[in-house]
Amino acid sequence: MEKKKLTGIVGSSRRLGNAEIVAKAIGEGLGEGWDLSLIRLPHLRIQPCKGCYACLQPGMSCNLQDDMAWLLDRLCEADALVVAVPDYILGPVGMVKMLTDRALQALARGTALWKKRTVVALTLGREEYRGYADTALIAQVAGLGLDVVGTECFYGTHPGEAAIAVDFQEKIDHLAGALLGDERASVEYxxxxxxxxxxxxxxxxxxxxxxxxxxxxxxxxxxxxxxxxxxxxxxxxxxxxxxxxxxxxxxxxxxxxNRLKAVQSSYQGGTWLSPPQAQTG
Ligand SMILES: Cc1cc2nc3c(=O)[nH]c(=O)nc-3n(C[C@H](O)[C@H](O)[C@H](O)COP(=O)(O)O)c2cc1C
Structure with a gap:
């Protein structure tokens, strides 16, 4: 029988860091019938959304040339997803938001992502510095149109440290269960x-x-x-x-x-500061 596809989005640059290990452990938790593929988010070229709404027009697509469309294809072809991302300065790493800001173009693919079971894992050093990271991460992943069915926080500072926590396997089992919808999913939040x-x-x-x-x-x-x-x-x-x-x-x-142009014309110009070779406002 053909195996199902679990795709892991890893939001950390650290090789064999906590987010990567969590994604791999969840892959193992799904059992033999699943194959895990991983995407390292910081290795993708994702440009900021220009706010042109071109992607909302029938027959048109985003005109930024980067890895976003490729990534959406990978999300669409997955049977389930795990998004594992570290907490940086009280929030999830910024690239996740960059991704979500580009989510309107996903609408051109219809509702393909809406029923895609997804679990969200935050890796972080200390509970005291969790900030808004886990909730922001869940909201940003859901903002891509994905169906977030479970979440956990994994604590550890050094790469791999999260996996030696006493409750590591329990949390992995919960997230694997949430993806499969089995009895391991029944955690009261x-x-x-x-x-x-x-x-x-x-x-x-x-x-x-x-x-x-x-x-x-x-x-x-x-x-x-x-x-x-x-x-x-x-x-x-x-x-x-x-x-x-x-x-x-x-x-x-x-x-x-025309009315808006008239408003804009009274706010033209301004003193814009830019680094060398960058375009000005
Ligand atoms: C720039 C930076 C900022 C961080 N900010 C926080 C933070 O605000 N709260 C926290 O608990 N941990 C913070 N950490 C620690 C990481 O979230 C933690 O080490 C996590 O396990 C890293 O996951 P990784 O191994 O997948 O990269 C920060 C780490 C870095 C490098």
Missing amino acids: GNRCPRCLSDLFRTHPQGLECAVCKSLAERKDDGSLHFFFFHPEFSEEGQIEHINWLQMKKAEYPHLK
Whole structure:
């Protein structure tokens, strides 16, 4: 029987670092029926999105020449994905956001990524410096259109150190189980939004509001969170609506162009500082 494809996106430059080891351990946890391929994110050429919305127009594609389209092809052909990324200065390494900023072009591939089971692993040195990294990483991976079904944080500073933690295998089993949907997946997150897995909340008159998907929770006397509202914008229908809204905004532009040009003309110029040979603003 043909093996299924697990693709691991490794967000660290460190060879045999914690993120690489986590991705490989999850591959092993899936068992014989799976093949793991790895992509080292920092080795890709991913340019910043230019904000031109060309990729939203029917028949048009992103005109930046880099590895983004290649990467999207690899994501589409995978049966499941693991994204393992280190925490740098309280957030996930910046290249993940660079990738997600280019995600609108994935829409041209339809909903191919929407049901792609994906687990997200953050590697980090210390809980005290976790910051917003795990939630940002989950949101950025989901922003690519992938279905994030599980997450864990792996602690260790030196390359390989995460794998000698006592709970390493338990976390690997959880993520492998989440990808396969087997009994190992049944971990109670407790303090995370059940829809988007964020653990960042804003205060709200009715309790706590998920900082990512705006679901609402009340805190019970025992400290647990009871979620009672899920914002329709972040349902599958809501996301389709949002794509339609973006396309409407793109279509609206020619009608507003002259008015907006008049506004822009009063803000022309400026003193722009650039390094040698770089283009100015
Ligand atoms: C530039 C830099 C910034 C870091 N910032 C943090 C941080 O804010 N919080 C944290 O817990 N660990 C931080 N770390 C530690 C790494 O997240 C940790 O060593 C992780 O296991 C590295 O994963 P890797 O082996 O896959 O590269 C930082 C490491 C580097 C190199």
